[in-house]
Amino acid sequence: MDIELVRGRVAELAGEAPESIGLDDNLFELGLDSIQLMRLAGEIRRTGVKIGFAELAANPTLRAWGALTGSPVEELPEPEYTGDVFPLGLMQHAYWVGRDSGQPLGGVAAHLYVEFDGEALDPERLRAALRKLVARHDMLRVRLTDNGEQLVAAEAEPALTVHSESTVDDLAATRSRLSHQLMDIEAGQVFTAELSRLPGGGSRLHFDIDMVAADAVSYRLLLSELAGFYADPSLELPPIGYSYRRYRLSRPQPAPADVAWWQERLPRLPLGPALPAADGATPAVKRRHFTITPAEYDALRSAARRRGLTPAAVLAAAFAEVIGRWSASQHFLLNVPLFDRDPVHPDITAVAGDFSNSILVEIDLREPRTFADLAAAVQSRMHADAAHASYPGLQVLRDLGRRERRQVLAPVVFTSALNLGDLFDDTVRRTFGSPVWIISQGPQVLLDAQVTELDGGVLVNWDSREERFPDGVLDEMFAAFERLAVAPDWDKLTERRAHTVDQARAPERQAIAPRTDLEKVLALVFAEVLNTGEVSVTDDLFALGGDSVMASTIVARIRDGLDTTAVTVRTLFSAPTVAELAGHMLAAEARPGQLAAAAEVFLEIDGLTDSEVLAQLEA
Numbered sequence: 001m002d003i004e005l006v007r008g009r010v011a012e013l014a015g016e017a018p019e020s021i022g023l024d025d026n027l028f029e030l031g032l033d034s035i036q037l038m039r040l041a042g043e044i045r046r047t048g049v050k051i052g053f054a055e056l057a058a059n060p061t062l063r064a065w066g067a068l069t070g071s072p073v074e075e076l077p078e079p080e081y082t083g084d085v086f087p088l089g090l091m092q093h094a095y096w097v098g099r100d101s102g103q104p105l106g107g108v109a110a111h112l113y114v115e116f117d118g119e120a121l122d123p124e125r126l127r128a129a130l131r132k133l134v135a136r137h138d139m140l141r142v143r144l145t146d147n148g149e150q151l152v153a154a155e156a157e158p159a160l161t162v163h164s165e166s167t168v169d170d171l172a173a174t175r176s177r178l179s180h181q182l183m184d185i186e187a188g189q190v191f192t193a194e195l196s197r198l199p200g201g202g203s204r205l206h207f208d209i210d211m212v213a214a215d216a217v218s219y220r221l222l223l224s225e226l227a228g229f230y231a232d233p234s235l236e237l238p239p240i241g242y243s244y245r246r247y248r249l250s251r252p253q254p255a256p257a258d259v260a261w262w263q264e265r266l267p268r269l270p271l272g273p274a275l276p277a278a279d280g281a282t283p284a285v286k287r288r289h290f291t292i293t294p295a296e297y298d299a300l301r302s303a304a305r306r307r308g309l310t311p312a313a314v315l316a317a318a319f320a321e322v323i324g325r326w327s328a329s330q331h332f333l334l335n336v337p338l339f340d341r342d343p344v345h346p347d348i349t350a351v352a353g354d355f356s357n358s359i360l361v362e363i364d365l366r367e368p369r370t371f372a373d374l375a376a377a378v379q380s381r382m383h384a385d386a387a388h389a390s391y392p393g394l395q396v397l398r399d400l401g402r403r404e405r406r407q408v409l410a411p412v413v414f415t416s417a418l419n420l421g422d423l424f425d426d427t428v429r430r431t432f433g434s435p436v437w438i439i440s441q442g443p444q445v446l447l448d449a450q451v452t453e454l455d456g457g458v459l460v461n462w463d464s465r466e467e468r469f470p471d472g473v474l475d476e477m478f479a480a481f482e483r484l485a486v487a488p489d490w491d492k493l494t495e496r497r498a499h500t501v502d503q504a505r506a507p508e509r510q511a512i513a514p515r516t517d518l519e520k521v522l523a524l525v526f527a528e529v530l531n532t533g534e535v536s537v538t539d540d541l542f543a544l545g546g547d548s549v550m551a552s553t554i555v556a557r558i559r560d561g562l563d564t565t566a567v568t569v570r571t572l573f574s575a576p577t578v579a580e581l582a583g584h585m586l587a588a589e590a591r592p593g594q595l596a597a598a599a600e601v602f603l604e605i606d607g608l609t610d611s612e613v614l615a616q617l618e619a
Contacts, residue, residue, distance in 0.1 A: 003062055003065070003066040004018075006040075006044070006062065006065060006066075007021055007062055009040060010027060010030070010032060010040070010062070013032060013040065013419075014027070014030045014031045014032050016030055016031075021062065022062075023061065023062045023063040023066075024061050024062075024063055025061060025062070026060055026061065026308055027060040027061065027062070028060050028305075028308045028309065028310060028379075029305050029306070029307075029308045030305065031301060031305055031310075032060070032310075040056065041056055057383040057384075057386075057387060058383075084151050084152060085145065085149045085150070085151050086149065086150060086151075086245050086248055086249055087148075087149055087150075087248065087249075088144070088148055088149065088150055088212075088248075089248055089251075089354055090357075090392050090394045090395070091211075091215075091354055091356050091357065091358070091394070092150070092212045092354050093148060094394055094443070094444070095109070095110040095210075095211055095212045095354075095442070095443060096144060096148065096185070096212060097443075097573045098110070098442070098443020098444045099182060099443055100570075100573060100574050102574050103443065103444065103573075104407060104409060104444060105409065105411055105443060105444040105445065105446060105465065105468075106443050106444065107283050107443070108180070108182070108283045108285065108441050108442070108443050109181070109182045109183060109185075109210055109211075109441070109442075109443070110210065110211035110212065110440075110441070110442040110443060111181070111183070111208055111209060111210045111211055111440065111441065112208070112209055112211065112216065112219055112438075112439075112440040113178055113179050113206070113207070113208040113437075113438070113439050113440070114206075114207050114208075114223075114435055114437070114438045115175065115204055115205065115206050115207075115435065115436050115437040115438075116204065116205045116207070116428075116432035116433045116434065116435055116436070117198065117202060117203075117204050117433045117434055117436045118202060118203060118205070118431070118432050118433020118434065119202055119203065119433065120197070120201065120202055120203050121195060121203040121205060121230070121432070123160060123162045123195055125230060125233065126160060126193075126195060126205075126230055127158070127160045128229075128233060129226055129229035129230040129233070130158040130160060130193055130226065131157070131158060132229045133158075133222060133225055133226050133229060134156055134157075134158045135155065136225070136237065136240065137222065137240075137351075137352040138152045138243055138244060138245070139152070139190070139213045139214060139218075139244050139352050139353045140156070140158075140190060140191060140213060140214075140222075140352070141153040141154075141155065141156040141188065142185075142188070142190060142212075142213055143185065143186060143187060143188035143190075144185050144186050144212065145186070146186065146568040146569065146570045146571075147552065147555065147568050147569045147570070148551065148552065148569040148570065148573075152245065153188060156188065158191075158193065159192075159193070160193050160194070160195065161192075161193075161194040161195070162194070162195045162196075163194065163195065163196040163197065164197050165197055165199075166196040166197055166198065166199070166204075167199065168199065170196070171196055171198075171204065174194065174196060174206060175206075175437060178192060178194070178206055178208050179285070179439050180283070180284075180285065180441070181208065183208075183210050185210055185212055185213075189210075190209065190210045190212065190213035190214075191207070191208060191209040191210065191213065191214075192206070192207070192208040192209075193205070193206070193207055194206040202433070203433075204436075205432045205433070207223065207226075209222070211354060211356075211442070212354060213352070213353070213354070214352045214353060214354065215339060215353070215354045215355055215356045216339065216356075216415075216417060217339050217341075217355070217417075217420060218351075218352040218353060218354075218355070220420075220421070220423070220424070220425070221350070221352055222352055223424065223428050223432075224424075224425050224427055224428055225237065227425075227427045227428045227430075227431035227432060228427055230431055230432075231427065231430070231431050240347050240350045240351060241345070241346070241347045242344075242345040242346075242347040242348055242350075242351055243351065244351055244352070244353030246345075247341070247342075247344065247345075247348070247351065247353065247355075248353075250344065252390075254390040254391040254392075254395070255388075255390045255391070257388075258388040258389070258390045258391040259391050261388045261391070262388060262391050262395075262396055262399070263399070265362075266396070266399050266400070266403065267403070269333065269360070269362060269396070269400060270329065270331040270332050270333055270362065271329075271332065271333060271400070271404075271408060272332055272333050272335075272408075272409060272410050272411055272412055273323050273324075273326075273327035273329065273332040273333075273334075273412050274327050274328035274329045274332070275323070275326055275327055275328075275412070275446070275447075275469070275473075276326060276469060276470050276473050277468060277469070277470075278467065278468055278469055278470045278471075279468075280466070280467020280468060282467060283465060283467065284465065284466040284467045285439065285441040285463055285464065285465060285466065286463070286464055286466040286474075287438070287439045287461055287462065287463050288461070288462040288464070288474070288475075288478045289459065289460060289461045289462070290460050290482050291454065291457055291458065291459055291460070292457050292458040292460065292485065292486055293457045294455070294456035294457045296457070296486055296487075297311070297456070297457045297458050300314065300486075300488075303488070303490065304375075307372055307375070307376070307490070308376070309372075309375050309376060309379055310379060310418075311418055311458075312416040312418045312419075312451070313375055313376075313378055313379035313382060314375050314485075314488060315414075315416065315418075315451050315458075315460075315485055316334070316336070316361075316375075316378050316379075316382065316414050316416065317371065317374045317375035317377075317378040317379075318371075318481060318484040318485045318488065319334070319414050319449050319481060319485075320334060320363045320365070320374070320378060320414075321365070321371065321374060321484060321494050322477055322480045322481045322484060323363075323412060323477075324363070324365040324494070325477075325480065326473065326477055330364070330365040330366045331362075331363070331364050331365070331366055332363055332412075333360045333361065333362060333363070333410050334360070334361045334363055334410070334412055334413070334414050335358055335360060335361075335393060335410035335411070335412060335413040335414070335445075336358060336359050336360075336361050336382065336385075336393075336413070336414050336415075336416075337356050337357070337358045337413065337415050338356065338357045338358060338359060338386060338389055339355060339356055339417070339420065340355065340356075340357050340389065341355035357389055357392050357393070358392060358393035358394065359382070359385040359386055359389050359392075359393050360385070360393045360396050360397070360410055361378070361381055361382055361385055361414075362381060362385075363378070363381075364377075365494065368493045368494055369493065369494060370490065370491050370492065370493060370494070371484075371488050371489060371490055371491070371492055371494055372488075372490040372491065374494050375488075393410065397409065397410055398542070398545055398546075399545070401542055401543050401544075401545060402543070402544065402545040404543070405543050405544075406540065406543045407540055407542040407543055409444050411444060411445050411446035411447070412446055412447050413442075413445055413447065413448040413449065414448075414449050415448060415449065415450040415451070416450075416451050416452075417450070417451065417452040417453070418451060418452065418453060418458070419453070420452070420453075421453065422453050422454060422455070423435070423452050423453065423454045423459060438461070439463060440461075440463050441463055445463075445465070446464065446465050446468055447462065447463075447464045447465070447474075448461075448462070448463045448464070449461070449462050449481070450462075450463070460481075460482070460485065462474070462478055462481075511534070511536040512536050512537045512538050512579075513534075513536070513537070514537055514578060515537070516582065516596075516599075517596060517599040517600045517602075517603055518582045518585065518586070518595065518596060518599040519537055519578050519579065519582045520599070520603055521558075521561065521562065521599045521602050521603060522558065522578045522581055522582055523535040523536075523537065523578050524606060525554055525557050525558055525561070526539070526541070526544070526554065526578060528557075529550050529553050529554050529557065530544045530545060530546060530550060532544055532545075535578060536578075537577060537578040537579040537582075538577055538578075538579060539577060539578070540576050540577055541554075541572065541573075541576035541577070542576060546576075551569050551572050551573065552569055554572060555567055555568060555569050555571075555572055561598075561602050562595060562598040562599060562602060563598055564585065564589055564595055564598070566584075566585045566588040566589040566595070567581065567584070567585055567588075571584055571585075571588075
């Protein structure tokens with residue numbers, strides 16, 4: 001590994017002259033952050049050196065990095081295709097399942113909606129640009145199956161709705177409709193494009209995308225290319241030599257060391273924050289936002305560098321501190337998304353899809369400390385967790401669910417997109433105008449704080465489930481966060497509540513044995529696939545540690561064993577207990593009597609030994 005090449009790349013990322021970076025300089029103090037470090041680790045691995053994020057983060061000097069050597073990275077094997085259908089990623093699956101209104105904090109889609117106000121756009125030219133974009137990116141032609149898989153259509157005609165002479169009321173109605181829509185992703189609707197004529201002239205472009213098809217980084221890519229195709233209708237981009245399907249099919253299993261690392265910590269991990277709660281019936285996502293000006297951001301970065309901190313860690317610490325002020329527990333988990341597409345192919349950066357992952361960052365505010373010390377602890381925790389991210393946060397949540405014997409969520413989210421570039425590039429702004437409205441939402445998310453670069457400063461958004469909080473609480477929390485994020489008091493002791501309470505644990509389990517032959521069959525299949533003991537008819541699949549792979553196996557065994565099509569993976573996620581699933585199957589099956597008879601035969605065979613089964617067959 002040529003250390004001078006690394007020095008040059010670090011200098012480029014940190015905005016410093018290469019000759020100014022000493023071999024023993026702490027690179028975090030120079031402004032390098034965790035996202036840049038992940039990118040750098042990937043670049044070094046592509047040169048044939050086995051090196052990980054954890055090793056770089058633990059020793060952030062050029063001298064230490066120069067001493068790290070390894071063997072060439074092994075190429076991932078080409079996947080064997082058996083058809084067009086391929087599995088959902090973990091985050092995609094969580095988005096799909098969470099749309100179900102029966103899920104906790106469900107009933108909403110994971111999507112990102114933006115409005116741009118600019119000069120009048122030509123609808124036909126925009127429609128042609130959309131056609132080129134859809135033809136280029138297969139995930140804009142994807143649809144989900146009811147068994148939790150995805151299928152890419154060979155071609156698709158994008159829909160563009162045009163509203164002429166829109167009034168202020170019309171624009172408000174369009175915003176309300178699109179901000180909270182549930183697109184029909186099982187029919188292949190993964191994005192929406194609409195164009196409104198503004199009352200004073202000009203146009204408003206409404207663009208919404210479901211995150212099952214594209215994460216936030218992909219969203220930027222898609223908008224940039226759409227703007228390029230519109231601005232220059234003759235533009236032809238080089239073909240993409242890789243696909244999201246190839247990426248998804250070639251994903252390696254979690255590293256055993258990462259699995260062991262999280263399993264060792266599992267007994268001591270807390271749950272999510274215990275925030276003030278209300279019980280609104282209808283999902284209502286609202287956005288609050290403020291901007292850290294370029295001057296304020298420069299001051300924040302300089303102060304953070306002097307302490308060896310990244311701006312992302314400082315803002316995460318500010319968020320954690322504010323959450324702690326309102327939480328009944330001072331020991332909790334924050335859900336932190338990662339945008340970590342592996343550099344497995346030269347064209348991977350041109351691929352749109354969901355490459356996101358998440359880590360569960362443990363926050364411990366039980367002892368007072370200065371804000372600078374809190375930020376250092378949060379940074380250290382985030383780096384350590386990110387180093388073991390091959391075992392994803394969703395899997396850790398499932399492990400916690402098994403521990404608690406109930407479904408566990410991490411609904412308070414901190415999303416940092418710092419150093420991923422400006423929110424919208426110059427081509428998008430010149431072509432479509434200024435972004436005047438942005439909102440995102442996600443299933444099983446209570447509060448999502450997002451920080452991203454914008455015009456040299458930082459745009460800070462809070463997207464929250466308004467109906468789940470008492471009146472006024474979110475306004476107070478948001479104001480407190482703005483004060484702390486813009487001007488941290490580094491040496492002040494963090495504020496603590498006068499008392500803390502233990503987080504609620506699962507109530508004592510009340511086991512109810514299966515009552516019918518059908519329930520007995522389902523309980524047997526659950527227990528076998530989940531590798532657990534006796535299953536109560538009220539035990540939830542998720543609480544027993546179930547996931548999408550296990551759900552697919554359970555469905556396949558039920559369909560084969562009972563000769564029925566009255567169950568799918570979607571059915572199982574909306575009816576995740578034995579009792580609920582049995583009730584659904586009886587209601588959906590055209591031949592309920594035959595289903596009951598098949599269950600009786602299943603149990604008879606299950607009670608026989610192998611030799612007895614053979615004798616029966618021979619007879």
